[in-house]
Structures are given as C-alpha cells and as structure tokens.
Amino acid sequence: MSATSTTAAETAATGPMVRLRDLSVTFSGGRKPVHAVSGVSLEVQRSEVVALIGESGSGKSVTLRTLLRLHPERRTRMGGLVEVAGRDVLAMPQRELADFRGKVASMIFQEPLLALDPVYSVGAQIVESIRRHESVGQAEAQQRALALFERVRIPSPERRLQAYPHEMSGGMRQRAMIALALACKPQLLLADEPTTALDATVQIQILLLLRELQRDLGLSVIFVTHDIGAAVEVADRIAVMYAGRIVEEGTARELIRSPRHPYTIALLKSRAHGALARGTRLETIGGAPPDLSALPPGCSFAERCALASDACRAAQPPVIELAPNHRVRCIHTEAAAAIAPVLVA
Incomplete structure (x- = not known):
C-alpha cells in the first residue's frame, strides 16, 4: 500500500464522521428553483451526538437526506463537500451508494408506518437488510433480528417479528424502525424527528433508548428535531438552522445558557x-x-x-x-x- 493510500485510510478512520463544507441543495421542477440548503458547513465527530433544530422548512431533513443522497437526482442540484467516514457521498456511483446505505450510515425516519413496507412483516424486512449487506444465512439473520428486538425492548419479540407494521403501536413501530436502522451495525445514525408522532411518555422512552444505544455502540448521531428541549436532552452539540443556513452552533449547554x-x-x-x-x-x-x-x-x-x-x-x-x-x-x-x-x- 502506498503512503498516499495509507494516509487516506488513516484519515477515514480517525477524522470526523461527517464533514459538510458549503453544502447547497436546490430543488427544481416548480416555477422557480427552491434553495432548501445554502452554504451549510458542519462537522460531526466520532461517537458524538449533534442535533439540528429549527422550524419546519428550515432545511434540517433536507441536510440529513443529503448524507444518504436520497433526493430525486433529476430534480436536485447538490453542491459542496459531503463526506461520511472519509468517503465523498456526492461522488459515489450507485452500486457503492447502495452498499453505503445501511452499512456505513442508516436512518430512522420520522414516520415508520410510511417507511416500513406494509406487505412484509417487520422481521422479514430486518432479515432482508442483514442478508443484503452481510454474508449470513437465514437462520443467523433471524437470530440477529430477534436480538435487535430484544435490544430495543420490544415485548414478546419472537411474536412481534412476525407482525406487520400496521399491527404495531406507534411506539413499537418506532422501536422496530430503530432496530432496522441498527441491523447492519452502521457507524452513523441519522434520526429524522423520531418522536414527533408519539405521545409525551413514549417520546421520553424513545429518546432515552436512543441515547443509551448511542453510548453502548459508540455511534455518531445526527438528531433532527423542532423541539429544543429534546435536543438538550440527547445532544452534545446543537446546530440551529433557519431558511437553509446554520445560524448558531455550540455545545448544548452553551447554547441553552448563552x-x-x-x-x-x-x-x-x-x-x-x-x-x-x-x-x-x-x-x-x-x-x-x-x-x-x-x-x-x-x-x-x-x-x-x-x-x-x-x-x-x-x-x-x-x-x-x-x-x-x-x-x-x-x-x-x-x-x-x-x-x-x-x-x-
């Protein structure tokens, strides 16, 4: 291995988990282009939790989805630097991008009832994800799915693996969504307002679960929310977004106090x-x-x-x-x- 490739590998292993430099995201298709994100620069360190907060339409979810390149490419123009684990996401070919999603970075979507496939049981979807990214058999994938359900504290996990998304409560679906996001042991977890549709008691349970899993697994997490109180509870740092730009960034304590x-x-x-x-x-x-x-x-x-x-x-x-x-x-x-x-x- 050359000195150059060694340096690149070391940087990927020790540098920031996420590096955004002057990110811009513009959507076309309407009468005028929509500048959803403008000049966003942000770093997320390894094992760090960063919250993006702001009103609806501030660019939080757009920024999050850009890290997985989930926007429709024909109608989206993305510029700037987007690096995850030292890899240039915007330059990835589709085949590499398919391996990257779920294995390196994974997302917990805001509404799991829409994100989960209604035709298949939740357990089947987790098993499929594991087998897509790793060379394991059906039985081993089933055992790993069961262990994930136990890890996120879903009651009667063996029975719930056979359940379809509509047969679960909102809190249980969100736990299943977390299990699916963690199925292939990603390094980066993207949480897009994971507690919005839940009642207050379940919201607290999900926030505590996410923080516990992050600490146990050493994950880097970007947590999107409109609730500054929730951000303070889970985040090490907070970035405040408005109209597609980060207007203030600091430690959670500094931002809430000053x-x-x-x-x-x-x-x-x-x-x-x-x-x-x-x-x-x-x-x-x-x-x-x-x-x-x-x-x-x-x-x-x-x-x-x-x-x-x-x-x-x-x-x-x-x-x-x-x-x-x-x-x-x-x-x-x-x-x-x-x-x-x-x-x-």
Whole structure:
C-alpha cells in the first residue's frame, strides 16, 4: 500500500464522521428553483451526538437526506463537500451508494408506518437488510433480528417479528424502525424527528433508548428535531438552522445558557422548556419564514427580528466565533445577549 493510500485510510478512520463544507441543495421542477440548503458547513465527530433544530422548512431533513443522497437526482442540484467516514457521498456511483446505505450510515425516519413496507412483516424486512449487506444465512439473520428486538425492548419479540407494521403501536413501530436502522451495525445514525408522532411518555422512552444505544455502540448521531428541549436532552452539540443556513452552533449547554442569535433566543422563549425561570411567559415568533425560492440578499431572519438593522438586510452576516465551540451568524450578538431568556439550574 502506498503512503498516499495509507494516509487516506488513516484519515477515514480517525477524522470526523461527517464533514459538510458549503453544502447547497436546490430543488427544481416548480416555477422557480427552491434553495432548501445554502452554504451549510458542519462537522460531526466520532461517537458524538449533534442535533439540528429549527422550524419546519428550515432545511434540517433536507441536510440529513443529503448524507444518504436520497433526493430525486433529476430534480436536485447538490453542491459542496459531503463526506461520511472519509468517503465523498456526492461522488459515489450507485452500486457503492447502495452498499453505503445501511452499512456505513442508516436512518430512522420520522414516520415508520410510511417507511416500513406494509406487505412484509417487520422481521422479514430486518432479515432482508442483514442478508443484503452481510454474508449470513437465514437462520443467523433471524437470530440477529430477534436480538435487535430484544435490544430495543420490544415485548414478546419472537411474536412481534412476525407482525406487520400496521399491527404495531406507534411506539413499537418506532422501536422496530430503530432496530432496522441498527441491523447492519452502521457507524452513523441519522434520526429524522423520531418522536414527533408519539405521545409525551413514549417520546421520553424513545429518546432515552436512543441515547443509551448511542453510548453502548459508540455511534455518531445526527438528531433532527423542532423541539429544543429534546435536543438538550440527547445532544452534545446543537446546530440551529433557519431558511437553509446554520445560524448558531455550540455545545448544548452553551447554547441553552448563552444563546446569541435572535432566532435561537426566539425558539427558547417559545418552548415550554423546564429551564425557563418561574413566571416567564412563552412567546410566539412573529411573521413567517422567507420564501426559499426568493431568499433576501441579507439575513433571512431580519424581517422577524427586533434587532435587525439596515446592515442585516443588505448582506449576509458573517460567521462570528464567540468561543472555540460556539459560532453565530449575526452582527448583534451583544444586543442579543440582553434579550436572552433567564434560565434556572
């Protein structure tokens, strides 16, 4: 093996699990192109959990699906760098991409009833996934599927392996979806709002299960949610997205204690998070997100922001590094600090 290939292999094994550089995703097919993601740069380290948060339409799920190249290619234009485990996802041929999905990176979809095939039992789908990626027989794949059901704490796992998706409750389907995502021992787990359709008690159970599995298996995880409270519970770092851009990024503790972008602050004030001081009223975020087919030249949040100035509307604000692990795309960070919510321990 040459020195060059050795270096490449070492980088793949020790570098970041995910590296995004200036990622852009544009959808065509309508009257105007839709700029769903614009200039996103992000790294996820090995065994790290990063949450992407923001309102619907902010680009969270689009970013996640780009890591598996799940967008319809005829109508999607993707640019920038997308690396997972040292591999260039955008340059992968289809055959390599099919092996990559499930084996290197896998996804837990938001609605498992739609993601799971209704024609086959859940156990059959897990067995098929295992045999597709690994040279094992039917019996061994069955045993591994059973072990996965036990791992995600599905009651009566032998019987549930024979069940069809519609025969399971919402919480049980989500656990089965997690088992399917883990079937081929991926290095990266992508969780696209995995608790949205569940009641509060089941949501907590699923979040705790995901965090436990991540720690036990040493997984890198990107967790998409609109709930900043859920992000704080599971994530090491949080990236806040708005109109296709990351507007603030930092450790979960730093972001919840010292938010410096007006949008992050607005999200905190609008959520019933337990850390809000007693007597603090929840607030709404006025206005609506911008049209992604006609983004303004300046800050996309300016029309909804009480701190916005002419400079904000004229040009995109630069990314400012407030601390080694805290970056924000805003020119009014000092003023933002003054309107941040008061939190309690």
